[in-house]
Amino acid sequence: MADITITTSDGTKFTFAEGEVKQISSKITTNIEAMAISGTGASTAYLYDYEGGAKTITLSGILFETGTSRISGYSVDTIIEQKQWLESLCNGTQLPFTFTSNYESLSVLSASGPTPPYKGGFTNTKCMVQNLNFDEYEARVEELKFSLTITVGH
Secondary structure, three states: OOOOEEEOOOOOEEEOOOOOEEEEEEEEEEOOEEEOOOOOOOOOOEEEOOOOEEEEEEEEEEEOOOOOOOOOOOOOOOHHHHHHHHHHOOOOOOOOEEEEOOOOOEEEEHHHOOEOOOEOEEEEOEEEEEEEEEEOOOOOOOOEEEEEEEEEOO
């Protein structure tokens, strides 16, 4: 996967190296309320979407060194520097950052409402870190397995 980046609110862009991110999973959850109608079948319930939906994106892969900094003008190349930079996103006072990848370049802009052909408008995918995991293996010092789950919002 190419061109997977996190851009912070101050414009700092962290770009994952080619091959580091092995999988990106998107999950949208909603809390639909179904109101069944007495004396009718299963397909006649009224459905209400009072709470809207939430989207999470999970990146999983392996951090490794390439000899090139992930951030222009700074040294963020070693595995420990990459790990520390990603951890710094979870600083207790998170600001939304922009996430882009091949298929997650934009997210639905719900405020625009549906437009023909019944899709919403789109905007940059703004996110915050929901959880970040690292798995270190004793025999694999040249790589660090990671999983990053981000929640889309604004």
